[in-house]
Amino acid sequence: MTRHSLSLLLRNEPGALARIVVLFSSRGVDVESLSLAPAERGDLSRLDVVVDLQPGRTVVQLIKQLGRIVDVKSVVDRTHDEALELGA
Amino acid sequence: MDTTGAGALIKALEDVGCEVIFGMPGGAILPAYDPLYDSKIRHVLVRHEQGAGHAAQGYAQATGRVGVCMATSGPGATNLVTPLADAYMDSVPIVAITGQVNRSVIGTDAFQEADIRSITLPITKHSYQVHDPADIPRVIAEAFQLAASGRPGPVLVDLPKDVLATATTYTPVKPAAQPRPVLSPVQIRNAAQLIGSSKRPVFYVGGGVIRSGAAPELRKLAEKTGIPVVTTLMARGAFPDSHPLHLGMPGMHGTVPAVAALQRADLLIALGTRFDDRVTGLLPEFAPHAAVIHADIDPAEISKNRKADVGIVGDCRDVMAALSAVITRKTDLAGWWNYLGGLLATYPLGYDWPTDGALAPQYVIERISKLTGPEAIYTAGVGQHQMWAAQFVKYERPGSFINSGGAGTMGFAVPAAMGAQAGAPDRTVWAIDGDGCFQMTNQELATCAAEGIPIKVAIINNGNLGMVRQWQTLFYEGRYSNTRLGTHQRHPDFVKLADALGCVGLRCESQSEVDGTILEAMAVRDRPVVVDFVVGQDAQVWPMVAAGTGNDEIMAARGIRPLFDEEE
Ligand SMILES: Cc1ncc(C[n+]2csc(CCOP(=O)(O)OP(=O)(O)O)c2C)c(N)n1
Ligand SMILES: [Mg+2]
Numbered sequence: 002m003t004r005h006s007l008s009l010l011l012r013n014e015p016g017a018l019a020r021i022v023v024l025f026s027s028r029g030v031d032v033e034s035l036s037l038a039p040a041e042r043g044d045l046s047r048l049d050v051v052v053d054l055q056p057g058r059t060v061v062q063l064i065k066q067l068g069r070i071v072d073v074k075s076v077v078d079r080t081h082d083e084a085l086e087l088g089a
Numbered sequence: 090m091d092t093t094g095a096g097a098l099i100k101a102l103e104d105v106g107c108e109v110i111f112g113m114p115g116g117a118i119l120p121a122y123d124p125l126y127d128s129k130i131r132h133v134l135v136r137h138e139q140g141a142g143h144a145a146q147g148y149a150q151a152t153g154r155v156g157v158c159m160a161t162s163g164p165g166a167t168n169l170v171t172p173l174a175d176a177y178m179d180s181v182p183i184v185a186i187t188g189q190v191n192r193s194v195i196g197t198d199a200f201q202e203a204d205i206r207s208i209t210l211p212i213t214k215h216s217y218q219v220h221d222p223a224d225i226p227r228v229i230a231e232a233f234q235l236a237a238s239g240r241p242g243p244v245l246v247d248l249p250k251d252v253l254a255t256a257t258t259y260t261p262v263k264p265a266a267q268p269r270p271v272l273s274p275v276q277i278r279n280a281a282q283l284i285g286s287s288k289r290p291v292f293y294v295g296g297g298v299i300r301s302g303a304a305p306e307l308r309k310l311a312e313k314t315g316i317p318v319v320t321t322l323m324a325r326g327a328f329p330d331s332h333p334l335h336l337g338m339p340g341m342h343g344t345v346p347a348v349a350a351l352q353r354a355d356l357l358i359a360l361g362t363r364f365d366d367r368v369t370g371l372l373p374e375f376a377p378h379a380a381v382i383h384a385d386i387d388p389a390e391i392s393k394n395r396k397a398d399v400g401i402v403g404d405c406r407d408v409m410a411a412l413s414a415v416i417t418r419k420t421d422l423a424g425w426w427n428y429l430g431g432l433l434a435t436y437p438l439g440y441d442w443p444t445d446g447a448l449a450p451q452y453v454i455e456r457i458s459k460l461t462g463p464e465a466i467y468t469a470g471v472g473q474h475q476m477w478a479a480q481f482v483k484y485e486r487p488g489s490f491i492n493s494g495g496a497g498t499m500g501f502a503v504p505a506a507m508g509a510q511a512g513a514p515d516r517t518v519w520a521i522d523g524d525g526c527f528q529m530t531n532q533e534l535a536t537c538a539a540e541g542i543p544i545k546v547a548i549i550n551n552g553n554l555g556m557v558r559q560w561q562t563l564f565y566e567g568r569y570s571n572t573r574l575g576t577h578q579r580h581p582d583f584v585k586l587a588d589a590l591g592c593v594g595l596r597c598e599s600q601s602e603v604d605g606t607i608l609e610a611m612a613v614r615d616r617p618v619v620v621d622f623v624v625g626q627d628a629q630v631w632p633m634v635a636a637g638t639g640n641d642e643i644m645a646a647r648g649i650r651p652l653f654d655e656e657e
Contacts, residue, residue: 015218016206023210065389071215071235 002053004033005060006082009048009067010040010074017072021048024066029055045074094222095120095253098186099128101229104261107157109133109148109511110186111141115161116201117188120253133511133540136532138165140504142172143530145183147508149176150491151466151516153302155236156183156508162190163201166247167208171498173243174212178495179323180300182241184232191251192220206247214242220249222257230264238267240387241300270386272403272411279399280358280382281415287356287380289425290316293339293368296323296494297361297385298405304328304487306409307360315419316358317429319347321368323494324361326484336429337438340368341634342476345436345651346429348634348643352652353428354379361385361405364394365495374639384408436645438480440628447625450549451477453603457519457547458482460607465517466509468492470502470526472556474549476630478521500529506544507537517545517611524550524576524583531586537617538591545610546592546619552577552626559629563647577623587619596621 011017031053040047067076109131114122135141138160145156160166166187176183190199206216215235217228232244304327311318311334318328319339328335337344357379369375383397391400440451454477463485469475469492484490493501506520527548558572587594593613597606610618634643641652
């Protein structure tokens with residue numbers, strides 16, 4: 002398992018969060034923590050999520066799969082930023 | 090224009106160019122059926138919503154346009170789940186329109202309420218539930234565009250009944266055109282370089298080439314380079330079967346030359362294909378010596394199953410045009426063709442006749458292809474007959490073979506043929522179906538008869554769930570648990586059933602009758618025809634790569650492993 006911290010911007014559309022969460026469950030991604038908050042732009046929300054990936058699955062793959070969701074505006078991998086913040 | 094939500098829906102569908110809807114009315118969707126009554130859009134009243142969904146898929150694949158199906162809330166909507174899953178797996182552009190209970194009672198377990206959006210989340214490209222009738226024109230325009238653009242797929246539009254009934258004004262919408270991805274010139278150059286220096290390259294062509302309309306570009310590029318081509322189950326017809334550069338279909342039931350080409354290649358040029366396990370076999374043993382160029386419109390497919398050395402995100406048509414522009418000369422592939430030519434000569438597709446005098450199913454399919462020709466459209470169910478339809482029909486043009494590849498949905502053939510025939514009324518449409526599959530969706534023949542959709546169905550009646558029986562023969566010591574259908578004992582009698590459904594029913598049981606029966610079926614133009622081809626129960630699909638083994642273990646026939654025993 003490898004742990005990754007992702008930050009997504011999504012449109013405030015009904016079902017947007019559900020689609021992301023279903024993607025995690027159907028692709029076997031473990032969710033460690035998840036938080037949703039309004040983004041600066043009123044029609045967007047920011048989703049911060051920490052996930053564990055199964056061996057053989059890459060975070061690049063997951064980011065591309067999240068990017069296919071119509072209501073997802075952007076996905077960034079913050080794993081390294083967090084490691085820095087923690088002084089690791 | 091003053092109208093209702095329902096009026097706006099039908100107007101919006103007319104404006105996006107929808108010409109036919111496959112569906113069934115019911116309480117929640119009923120308001121939409123009223124303006125539909127006056128519309129120039131044709132509505133085909135199906136007998137089961139699954140049939141509506143597969144018909145939309147068949148229509149989409151025969152015409153290259155977006156297919157539309159419509160159902161009421163609750164059970165009507167859940168009956169669309171299988172076709173949505175199927176369209177998602179095979180990237181077929183369809184829009185499903187479902188009724189929903191009134192806004193005020195959503196979430197209260199109201200009569201015929203099902204949360205169809207949530208149910209279909211993992212099997213739709215996108216979905217909408219409309220709460221304001223003024224949004225309907227935009228949502229329909231977006232839904233059509235999303236279904237057809239990028240990697241095509243199914244889109245669901247869920248419409249609460251009161252939204253359909255509410256007054257609104259119709260304002261036409263034109264969604265902004267979706268730009269095609271811009272190719273990376275660096276990746277194109279890298280790809281061209283790899284192609285130029287390879288000694289054993291192969292074009293590994295998938296269904297994306299058909300979806301992008303890139304068959305002419307493929308032919309040009311293949312002829313320019315002299316590189317061999319293999320076409321997956323979803324790509325049959327993307328490259329002419331009669332072309333000398335074509336090695337056939339790769340995969341579990343692929344030809345020996347096609348599988349060998351992938352296994353011995355030093356370069357795979359993978360186009361609009363997703364390295365499905367039915368093609369790769371055991372992944373670590375797949376194409377072990379090959380570098381990989383992978384072009385796909387969906388970035389998430391690149392390096393998903395097999396790492397690409399050069400990944401190109403783009404429409405296959407653009408990718409091949411760009412490659413054609415930079416590749417100037419044929420590479421010397423004499424040694425490679427020498428090897429492949431040997432395999433082509435030694436291992437052509439073939440079959441044995443049953444020893445008990447029964448009819449060979451492969452022969453039936455071969456004769457249908459021969460007598461009908463490549464301008465027809467062929468659909469298939471799932472099982473042995475599907476593989477034989479992929480192997481023994483000779484395809485020459487894209488869109489001429491429509492089948493359920495990714496999902497493997499039994500019952501696909503008849504409704505898909507109905508949709509294809511509705512979209513292409515001037516073509517002959519043959520559904521090559523199994524005796525098991527046929528019993529899942531044959532009620533749509535009543536639809537075809539009532540609507541004047543004269544499809545032809547060839548039931549390859551082997552009396553069994555033949556594909557499952559084949560596995561029981563090979564892997565379960567011939568313990569035939571629950572695979573006998575009783576169809577050889579006339580449970581049901583397909584000729585009588587055809588007659589009851591308003592079709593012409595024919596039966597054929599011997600080799601000498603095959604051509605005559607096919608010609609008789611071809612002569613019927615005013616009604617659907619069903620032919621019960623009673624064939625032997627023990628015919629098997631060969632070649633075969635057993636599930637969970639590597640492609641090198643491909644068996645040309647039981648026990649014969651040409652690549653495994655090969656001396657390199
Ligand atoms: C809806 C569905 N149920 C079950 C299966 C599993 N399955 C795959 S092939 C097959 C047998 C199909 O029998 P038939 O239509 O007679 O085709 P044959 O293999 O005999 O040509 C079955 C049961 C499936 N693919 N789809
Ligand atoms: Mg059968």
